[in-house]
Amino acid sequence: MTDGIAISSKRRLMLHDGVTFLILTLATVVLFVLTLLLFRSFTEHRAELATRWAGRGRVALTHGRPQDAVEALRTALTYSPGERSYELMLAEALEGSGHTEEATSYFLNLWEAQPGDGVINLELARLAKKKRDRNEAVRYFQAAVDGSWEGDGVEHRRDARLELANYLIEQKDFATAQTELLIAGSNAPPDAALEVMFGDALARAEDNANALIYYQKAIKLAPRNALAYEKAGRLAYRMGDYARARGWLERAVRESAGGLASGGGTAGEDDLTLLRNSERLLVLSPSVARTEQDRITRELDDRSIAQRRFAGCMAQVSKAAADLTAGAQGAPSGAAAGLLAMQGLNARWAAAKGLSTRQTLSADDANEDTLVALIDDTEKTTAAVCGAPSGDDALLLLLAENRQ
Amino acid sequence: METEPKVIETSEDEAAIAALAPAREERLLLLLSIFIGVISGLLVVSFRMAIAWLSVLLLGSSPGPRQPRLIIVPAVVGLAVALLTRYVFPQVRGSGVNQTKAALYISNGYISIRTMIGKFLLASLAIGGGHSLGPEDPSLQIGAGVASLISRKVGLSRERLRIFAPVGAAAGLAAAFNAPISAILFVIEEVIGQWSAGVLGSVVLSAVSAVVVARWFWGSEPMFRIPAMSLRDPRELLAYAVLGLVGGVASLVFAKSLGWLRPRLRNLPGWSQLLQPALAGLLVGGIGYFGLPQVMGAGYEAIDQAMHGQFVLHILLLLAVFKIVATTLSFSSGTPGGMFAPTLFIGAMLGAAVGSFEKHYFPHLTGSTGSYALVGMGVLFAAFLRVPLTSVFMVLEVSGNYSVILPVILANTIAYLISRALQPVPIFELFTHQDGLYLPSMEEQREERPELHFEDALGVERTEIRVPVLKGSQTVWEARQSVTEAAAKQEFEAVLIQCKDGGWYAASRPELEVIFASLGTDPNEAEAKQAIEERLGKDRTPVMFPDQTLSSALPYFRRWPLLPISNRAMRGALEGVLSQADVLRRYQR
Numbered sequence: 001m002t003d004g005i006a007i008s009s010k011r012r013l014m015l016h017d018g019v020t021f022l023i024l025t026l027a028t029v030v031l032f033v034l035t036l037l038l039f040r041s042f043t044e045h046r047a048e049l050a051t052r053w054a055g056r057g058r059v060a061l062t063h064g065r066p067q068d069a070v071e072a073l074r075t076a077l078t079y080s081p082g083e084r085s086y087e088l089m090l091a092e093a094l095e096g097s098g099h100t101e102e103a104t105s106y107f108l109n110l111w112e113a114q115p116g117d118g119v120i121n122l123e124l125a126r127l128a129k130k131k132r133d134r135n136e137a138v139r140y141f142q143a144a145v146d147g148s149w150e151g152d153g154v155e156h157r158r159d160a161r162l163e164l165a166n167y168l169i170e171q172k173d174f175a176t177a178q179t180e181l182l183i184a185g186s187n188a189p190p191d192a193a194l195e196v197m198f199g200d201a202l203a204r205a206e207d208n209a210n211a212l213i214y215y216q217k218a219i220k221l222a223p224r225n226a227l228a229y230e231k232a233g234r235l236a237y238r239m240g241d242y243a244r245a246r247g248w249l250e251r252a253v254r255e256s257a258g259g260l261a262s263g264g265g266t267a268g269e270d271d272l273t274l275l276r277n278s279e280r281l282l283v284l285s286p287s288v289a290r291t292e293q294d295r296i297t298r299e300l301d302d303r304s305i306a307q308r309r310f311a312g313c314m315a316q317v318s319k320a321a322a323d324l325t326a327g328a329q330g331a332p333s334g335a336a337a338g339l340l341a342m343q344g345l346n347a348r349w350a351a352a353k354g355l356s357t358r359q360t361l362s363a364d365d366a367n368e369d370t371l372v373a374l375i376d377d378t379e380k381t382t383a384a385v386c387g388a389p390s391g392d393d394a395l396l397l398l399l400a401e402n403r404q
Numbered sequence: 405m406e407t408e409p410k411v412i413e414t415s416e417d418e419a420a421i422a423a424l425a426p427a428r429e430e431r432l433l434l435l436l437s438i439f440i441g442v443i444s445g446l447l448v449v450s451f452r453m454a455i456a457w458l459s460v461l462l463l464g465s466s467p468g469p470r471q472p473r474l475i476i477v478p479a480v481v482g483l484a485v486a487l488l489t490r491y492v493f494p495q496v497r498g499s500g501v502n503q504t505k506a507a508l509y510i511s512n513g514y515i516s517i518r519t520m521i522g523k524f525l526l527a528s529l530a531i532g533g534g535h536s537l538g539p540e541d542p543s544l545q546i547g548a549g550v551a552s553l554i555s556r557k558v559g560l561s562r563e564r565l566r567i568f569a570p571v572g573a574a575a576g577l578a579a580a581f582n583a584p585i586s587a588i589l590f591v592i593e594e595v596i597g598q599w600s601a602g603v604l605g606s607v608v609l610s611a612v613s614a615v616v617v618a619r620w621f622w623g624s625e626p627m628f629r630i631p632a633m634s635l636r637d638p639r640e641l642l643a644y645a646v647l648g649l650v651g652g653v654a655s656l657v658f659a660k661s662l663g664w665l666r667p668r669l670r671n672l673p674g675w676s677q678l679l680q681p682a683l684a685g686l687l688v689g690g691i692g693y694f695g696l697p698q699v700m701g702a703g704y705e706a707i708d709q710a711m712h713g714q715f716v717l718h719i720l721l722l723l724a725v726f727k728i729v730a731t732t733l734s735f736s737s738g739t740p741g742g743m744f745a746p747t748l749f750i751g752a753m754l755g756a757a758v759g760s761f762e763k764h765y766f767p768h769l770t771g772s773t774g775s776y777a778l779v780g781m782g783v784l785f786a787a788f789l790r791v792p793l794t795s796v797f798m799v800l801e802v803s804g805n806y807s808v809i810l811p812v813i814l815a816n817t818i819a820y821l822i823s824r825a826l827q828p829v830p831i832f833e834l835f836t837h838q839d840g841l842y843l844p845s846m847e848e849q850r851e852e853r854p855e856l857h858f859e860d861a862l863g864v865e866r867t868e869i870r871v872p873v874l875k876g877s878q879t880v881w882e883a884r885q886s887v888t889e890a891a892a893k894q895e896f897e898a899v900l901i902q903c904k905d906g907g908w909y910a911a912s913r914p915e916l917e918v919i920f921a922s923l924g925t926d927p928n929e930a931e932a933k934q935a936i937e938e939r940l941g942k943d944r945t946p947v948m949f950p951d952q953t954l955s956s957a958l959p960y961f962r963r964w965p966l967l968p969i970s971n972r973a974m975r976g977a978l979e980g981v982l983s984q985a986d987v988l989r990r991y992q993r
Contacts (some may be wrong), residue, residue, distance in 0.1 A: 013428060014560070017428070017558070020557065020559075024439050024554065027443070028439060028442055028443055028446075031443060031446045031447075032442075032446055034450075035449055035450050035621070036621075038447065038450060038453060039453060039621050042453045042456070042457065045460075046456075047456075047464050053465070071466070071468065072466075073708075075465065075466035078705045079465075081629060081630055081705075081708060099611070102716070102718075103712065104917070105713040105714065105773070106712070106714060107773065108713065108772075109712040109713050109714075109772070109773075112772055112774075139931075165799065229457050244697045254631065382729065
């Protein structure tokens with residue numbers, strides 16, 4: 001083989017390789033462009049399918065057909081895997097269709113990927129609540145409160161904390177619920193409706209004092225808010241603060257302009273009754289008297305009411321006992337106990353005959369105390385023996401219970 | 405099996421080109437590997453799109469139980485595939501792995517363009533039409549086909565053509581799996597069976613190029629969305645060991661089913677083979693129609709759902725069992741499509757089942773269902789396909805989580821050992837035997853008795869050297885005296901001379917006789933006082949060590965009568981000396 005042949009062969013090879021690579025490059029580019037065009041169409045088609053099925057799932061969920069929603073959303077997720085909004089909807093649909101375990105498992109898997117996600121933790125908390133797993137529920141509620149949220153995080157966190165507090169109230173864990181509510185309330189923006197809501201929640205958590213503070217805040221923020229006045233009035237009434245109850249209830253009636261803001265005629269009548277009761281209680285209650293004379297006057301008035309109630313009840317009990325004896329039957333143990341209690345009261349009334357004048361009462365504070373205790377016991381005993389009282393007796397019973 | 409077209413080279417010009425070929429091909433190899441990777445990647449992306457599109461088109465966008473098309477479509481598709489396989493694309497049956505191996509070992513890496521196109525069309529039709537098969541193995545063959553086509557068009561030598569088949573196979577598999585390391589390891593473990601620097605570079609380049617292309621389209625996320633996982637309680641390894649056990653047994657059942665049904669269906673009359681894919685489609689569709697549509701097609705969505713704990717225990721077990729049934733039917737009927745995806749499916753379901761069981765009965769253990777499903781995939785991969793190394797790396801690659809390594813290694817090893825013990829012939833080898841081929845078994849090659857080494861020939865008295873050893877600095881006169889004295893004591897054919905540079909020179913008796921013949925009787929003459937090594941050749945006997953293979957010595961005996969075996973720790977110290985006779989004796993033992 002000569003050098004000439006070798007050189008020409010080399011040149012031919014180089015040319016051949018050059019052309020080959022040029023063709024290869026062109027073929028690759030053409031194939032790439034084709035694949036790209038097909039891929040775009042492919043992804044658009046899949047996105048369209050995902051949207052269509054997710055829409056069907058959403059509609060099914062809204063119309064209360066969670067099982068259909070599950071199927072539709074599963075399909076949507078095959079076309080758009082990992083799409084968070086679809087996953088959350090699917091988990092909700094699973095929960096709604098009664099697949100609590102599957103929903104929990106689904107949310108747990110989402111949680112494993114995003115353990116700090118507020119929505120997922122809240123849903124898990126709700127599922128744990130449904131499964132009556134208190135520790136898990138509280139743990140996830142706490143994680144939801146501390147978690148990350150899309151949009152208005154402050155509002156979502158507050159709502160999650162409120163849900164936690166409500167759950168704790170259901171669980172009778174009032175102390176922890178109060179703490180959560182106070183934290184939520186202190187972080188809330190000034191808004192009358194919110195203050196009323198916190199007041200309600202605190203009242204349910206048996207923190208009446210703080211509840212009243214929140215109602216007052218609401219009144220301060222919206223001085224014509226009939227609802228706030230009504231809530232504050234009712235709570236004050238329950239707490240035995242009849243003076244403030246009367247004031248707020250009066251204001252509630254006035255602000256509601258022809259009907260109480262709580263809506264519904266019955267509620268309005270309730271409030272009017274409470275208002276009237278408050279006014280009457282302020283007349284009957286010795287503790288709100290401004291002077292000693294006034295107090296003794298009230299005590300004497302209350303004495304008369306209680307004595308009448310005692311006499312009526314005693315007659316009723318005696319008649320019942322006589323009827324039972326006449327029927328040659330032994331008196332039932334309840335009736336016997338009632339009779340015994342009434343006889344005890346009778347003895348005390350007999351002993352308290354001297355406590356019927358202004359002079360006797362003003363002579364010694366102990367006499368006043370004895371009389372008030374007798375009135376209270378009379379109302380309580382007669383309520384137990386002869387049934388719930390009405391009118392002033394009912395109000396005296398309320399005062400007795402408040403004093404207790 | 406495909407027949408390679410004959411190449412006729414006659415002219416002087418072509419002889420000149422052939423002379424230039426090695427250097428030219430060396431230069432082209434890496435560049436072509438990139439092109440093969442890119443083109444394979446693009447084709448595999450299109451292949452996956454075709455499957456997804458056909459699936460929506462044929463089975464609807466939301467296939468579910470009680471949809472009649474679930475039964476009709478796979479049957480009709482089966483019939484169409486059978487007709488096309490019989491009359492248009494006769495080489496596309498099966499998964500693609502064995503066909504690629506056959507091309508490599510029998511027809512010098514030749515895969516026709518018709519086979520490549522047929523594989524693309526028929527496999528996408530079958531998988532999209534609901535047959536229980538996967539796209540990975542066909543992707544491997546498509547990649548190998550691309551490599552074969554390009555290397556032929558470039559005009560590479562026969563030797564290079566063979567190299568390119570695995571290069572393309574790695575690219576195709578890497579693009580299908582979105583996992584380059586697993587693809588490279590699979591090709592090395594199952595297709596070529598050895599690490600060779602020349603091939604490895606090209607395989608890596610093509611696989612990486614293919615994955616870059618695939619990720620450009622599909623994104624860099626792993627193939628499956630893997631939930632967070634960690635191994636906090638070592639006791640959990642027991643559960644993973646149970647998974648290994650379950651996986652080993654399941655792979656055995658799967659392999660036995662295929663091994664039993666496939667040859668029986670293939671031995672049926674020719675006309676019935678036209679109906680087999682349709683019948684398989686009907687039965688697979690029936691499984692879908694009556695409640696388990698997840699077993700149809702590749703089943704990636706179901707794997708994802710299992711990994712995210714969306715199936716309860718009994719459904720997981722049903723899915724695993726019916727996937728074995730469906731894949732056995734689809735594959736044995738000769739429908740083109742792969743077994744990787746079904747293997748992963750079965751593994752994921754079994755893994756998730758073990759995970760669900762563990763979560764229910766041992767809630768204090770922390771492993772998520774997803775982590776068990778993931779390990780389960782690796783377990784079946786190791787046990788059924790018998791690629792233990794690939795299976796470990798596959799799990800690591802698709803999870804991107806190293807903390808799963810311990811469970812994976814443990815479970816895979818148990819499953820692999822069970823499978824090896826109970827099913828000695830690996831599944832791919834079984835298929836080649838059923839097809840009347842005898843391709844090399846990579847597993848057997850790995851397990852073969854290791855080659856003999858020098859130390860095996862040296863024996864226990866390796867330090868005893870039975871030939872005279874001279875210093876290179878000795879004079880020729882002294883050397884002659886030493887050799888004469890030694891010859892009086894024993895027979896020897898050569899002398900070892902330690903040169904000043906630390907090397908050894910094995911001089912034969914005739915070579916020395918020539919040097920000594922020039923000496924006179926006066927020890928003081930110049931020639932007699934010359935150092936012996938100055939009279940020897942400039943070359944030195946090669947430095948050999950006891951751990952080197954015995955076969956590597958053979959070429960040296962043409963030049964050297966003896967080979968000194970050196971100590972690796974002490975330069976110049978000898979472990980022993982070997983002659984050609986010693987080596988042959990050791991081989992004959």
